[in-house]
Amino acid sequence: MIQCKRHLSGAALLICTALPGGAHAGTAVPAPVTLKTTTGKTVQPLQHTGKYGVVFLFIQHGCPISNATSPYYNKLCREFTPKGFKFYYVFVEHVSAKQAEQHAKAYQYACPALLDPQQKLVHLAKATITPEAAIFSPQGTRLYMGRVNNLFAALGIQRPHITSSDLRNALHDIASRLPVAHPVTTAVGCYIPLPLTGR
Amino acid sequence: MKQPFATLAAVLAASLLISCLCVKSSAAPRTPTFASDIAPIIYQNCASCHHAGQVAPFSLTSYQDVEQHAQTIAAATQIRYMPPWHVDNPGLFQNSRHLTAAQITLLKEWVKAGCPRGNMKLAPAAPHYNKAGWIMGTPDAVYVPSRSYQLAAAGSDVYRCFVIHTNYPTDRWVKSVEIRPGNYHVVHHIICYLDTSGAARKLEAATHDGQPGYISFGGPGFPAKGMLGGWAPGTQPMTMPHNVGILLPKGADIVMQVHYHKDGKQETDLSHVGLIFCKKPVDKKMLIMPLLQFNLNIPPNDPNYIATAQLKVPANVHLLSVFPHMHLLGHTMNVTCTLPSGKSFPLVTVPDWNFNWQGFYTYKKPLAVPAGSVLHLTASYNNTESNPFNPHNPPVMVHWGDQTTDEMCLCFITFTVDQQHLLQNTAYAPGQNTK
Structure with missing residues (x-):
């Protein structure tokens, strides 16, 4: 992509950036990440995306803001899966598959949940907070990173109503083949702890 | 002639060395562990x-x-x-x-x-906690709503008032109150009011959503006869000082207002209130005075609307606790007491009001306040879009009222009257109605 920048004409560069994966010149296509779902299925979520990409919501089962966000994220799963996106929850902590699956059932997850105890996806997306959402293109480019919406203005400060539906807006932009207007937003929630193996 | 200078130089050098050592030691603080x-x-x-x-x-x-x-x-x-x-x-x-x-x-x-x-x-030993038990000791009576409340997974917070009949044929004096949430995942705080007018029963009867109780945001929706305390995370049971009791009037209903925070899945709750009654005769009744300002006209886009109230204390009293209360536009509240001598001291200072974290604050020792003292309340409100709690978008004029979209400006203060001696039947208290 750097060569693309140096040698191609402006018109060619425009085409290059308009293509999925070319929007962020210099972003390396990530190596395959293989994870297990809470039901034991092995998946490569960045390799098998929807037509427009894949959406991850990084969560911790003990984070109240993560849990309070589930119903809204479930709605987005139901609404945008038929429109060409694949959705996942991602447990970023060291939690057993059984415990995670129980949690997924309790909160009626509308999409599969991945276990990421080594935080491979966390590092790839550069997530630091739960709940924090990331959208990757089918080519592996990160298109959005940040909050799901602005229901929580800060820790302990919950608005009466959502006034900015950031993840929904990003999904709309991508499905409309537009650049994401606000590709990075600041999430509010619980910091992601280091993985146990990293201590 | 040289010696004094040499001595002085030695002293200066020593001082310099000491100050260097001091600087060095303060510049390298120990890493906390x-x-x-x-x-x-x-x-x-x-x-x-x-x-x-x-x-x-x-x-x-x-x-x-x-x-x-x-x-x-x-x-x-x-x-x-x-x-x-x-x-x-x-x-x-x-x-x-x-x-x-x-x-x-x-x-x-x-x-x-x-x-x-x-x-x-x-390291200090990790704290050990006993499994669920009443912190105050075994209650004499435990009250619960008629049945569990079912809370939806998502949506706005809920303020539900449960009407619990006590049915005592005579007045009772309460020594200790402990309120225990039934479901810690969703109960954010609880306030228990008393009703002898039947108003709460009427509000419940008028509610037809198939659930116990009724919805009321600010207060219980009627002028309460009294309060039995509250619960918020970390709250300890409320126990009255020696010889003091909270009056539970005969036939009173306990109106338990529970603030629920939805947690993403369907939940149920059945919260409890436990009471220990006074075993010895009571000499003083815990009274409540509201320090308030009804006249609120908070204009839209005003980031710092100020409301004030004051109250002259008519008798020698001892203050037991305070309960500041505003709604969603409230920002700060400062309550002070000015003694007849002119000396002032703080009664409570709320630097950054949060409706979600309200409760009683009990003084370490009851505060003596002589007759003629003046209690002052100053509250500020932020009615702009920069206030994330603002229920109006765009902001509108807001007045006093019970609803989420209204405002309040009040601080309940619990107290006893020094001259009141129920045991000697020389009761004196403004507005008291004890037996």
Whole structure:
């Protein structure tokens, strides 16, 4: 992509950036990440995306803001899966598959949940907070990173109503083949702890 | 002639050396460790809620627990979201969880240093908590709503009032009150009011959503006869001082207002209130005075609307506790007492009001306030879009009222009257109605 920048004409560069994966010149296509779902299925979520990409919501089962966000994220799963996106929850902590699956059932997850105890996806997306959402293109480019919406203005400060539906807006932009207007937003929630193996 | 100068030079050199050593020692502060610095803060101020089965979402009763949530702890304490203690009067109230600026800095520095353990042999023992039991002792009576409340998974917070009939044929005096949430995942706070008018029963009868109780945001929806205290995370049972009782009038209903925070899944709750009655005759009744300003006209886009109220104390009294109350536009509240001598002292200071964290603050020792003293209340309101709690978008003119979209300006103050001696039948109290 750097060569693309140096040698191609402006018109060619425009085409290059308009293509999925070319929007962020210099972003390396990530190596395959293989994870297990809470039901034991092995998946490569960045390799098998929807037509427009894949959406991850990084969560911790003990984070109240993560849990309070589930119903809204479930709605987005139901609404945008038929429109060409694949959705996942991602447990970023060291939690057993059984415990995670129980949690997924309790909160009626509308999409599969991945276990990421080594935080491979966390590092790839550069997530630091739960709940924090990331959208990757089918080519592996990160298109959005940040909050799901602005229901929580800060820790302990919950608005009466959502006034900015950031993840929904990003999904709309991508499905409309537009650049994401606000590709990075600041999430509010619980910091992601280091993985146990990293201590 | 040279010797005095030599002595002086030696003294100066020694002083310089000492000051250098001092500078050197203060320039290299010790790195805080869990064992010596962090465990005492966490165990004393956080663990009572942050342990298994309690209200907090995760435990903080070991190094591993604390290290795992270290960054969140540093962030939450930095903005004084945690521990939940929303008044700024160190040393004035019981069970204070106020962290000093130095403690907050220690937490931050510890996280910055990579959360070192230190010598764990020096660490205080992790706190041990007994399984659910009444903290105040076995209650004489336990009241619960008629049935469980079913809470939806998502949506706005709910303020539900449950009407509990006590059916006592005579007045009772209450010594201690302990309120216990039935479901720590969703119960945010509870306030118990008393009703002898039947108003709460009518409000419940007029509610047809198939659930017990009725919805009411600000207060209980009627002028309450009294209050039985409240619960918020970290609250200890309320026990009256010697010879003091809370009157539970005959036939009164307890109206338990529960603030529910939805947690993403369907939940049920059945909260309890336990009472211990006075076993000895009561000499003084706990009374409540509201210090309030009804005349609220908060214009849209005013970031700092000020409301004030004052009240002249007509008798010698002792103040027991305070309960500041505003709604969603409230920003600060400052209540002070000016004695007849002109001397003033704070009764409560709320630097950054949060409706979600309201409750009673009980003085360490009842405060003596002589007749003629004046209680002053000053509250500020932010009615702009910059206030994330603002229920109106765009902002509109807001007045006094019970609804989420209305405002209030009041501070309940519980007290006893010095001259009241029920045992001697020389009762004197403005507006009292004791037997």
